Amino acid sequence: MSTTQSDRLRGLLEPLVAAKGLDLEEIEMSRAGKRRMLRIIVDSDEGVELDACAELSREVSDKLDETDVMGEDEYVLEVSSPGADRPLTEHRHYVRAIGRLVKFQLAEGGELIARILDIDDEGLDLEVPGVKGRKATARRIAFTDIAKARVEIEFNRKDKKEEEA
Numbered sequence: 001m002s003t004t005q006s007d008r009l010r011g012l013l014e015p016l017v018a019a020k021g022l023d024l025e026e027i028e029m030s031r032a033g034k035r036r037m038l039r040i041i042v043d044s045d046e047g048v049e050l051d052a053c054a055e056l057s058r059e060v061s062d063k064l065d066e067t068d069v070m071g072e073d074e075y076v077l078e079v080s081s082p083g084a085d086r087p088l089t090e091h092r093h094y095v096r097a098i099g100r101l102v103k104f105q106l107a108e109g110g111e112l113i114a115r116i117l118d119i120d121d122e123g124l125d126l127e128v129p130g131v132k133g134r135k136a137t138a139r140r141i142a143f144t145d146i147a148k149a150r151v152e153i154e155f156n157r158k159d160k161k162e163e164e165a
Contacts, residue, residue, distance in 0.1 A: 005029070008069050009038075016059050017042055020052060023092065025082055036075040038064075041082050045096055048081035088149040094119050097151055101129075104141065105148035113152060114139060 009027050017024040017040075026041040040060060042048055057079040064070050064077070088094055088102065097116050104112045114126035115136075123142035130136045 005069065012063060012067060012069060013040065013060060016063060017056065020056055022048060022052070022056070025086075034074070036070075036073060037078065038070070038075050039078045039080070041080060043082055043096070045092070053079045053081065084153055085150055088151065091119075091121075094124060094149070101152040101154055102149050103152050104146055107145050107147045112139075112141070114141075 006027060006029075010024065013027070014024050020042075022042040022044045024040070025043050026039075028037075028039040028041070030037045030039070040056075042053070042056065057077060060079060061077055086093075088097060094116065098119060099116065101113060101115050104114070106112060112126075112128065114128045116124055117127050117138075118125040123140060123145075126139045126141060127136045128139050
């Protein structure tokens with residue numbers, strides 16, 4: 001997708017997405033044979049429900065039909081939330097991951113798996129799980145020390161709501 005088309009799409013769609021209280025995370029255009037796929041990824045601090053994606057999809061489709069930004073060729077529109085394994089790249093992504101276990105690729109090399117406890121403008125307060133029965137330890141990491149970060153999927157962790165009940 002050309003930068004111009006991407007910019008035009010972002011300018012057209014961002015107000016629609018923002019009106020729903022969502023963040024426009026990504027716009028992807030791909031080709032499958034003769035068809036094109038336009039994928040719009042949205043998120044919010046509370047997550048995104050399926051009904052919100054469906055409603056936004058209808059509004060985006062109507063808006064795209066009113067303009068020539070997609071040209072004359074057919075395309076498939078998909079509006080969804082980011083996958084659980086989406087990389088953490090923005091400050092808001094880290095805020096949304098508070099309480100979650102994250103795998104960090106460190107800028108100086110190596111990796112760290114830790115739970116995000118708190119966040120500020122400079123970095124993160126983490127809890128590094130103990131190994132072989134040892135207690136967890138606290139660690140501070142600056143954003144500048146992070147090369148990549150991704151939430152680790154936990155199948156056996158209780159939800160905060162379950163813990164409070």
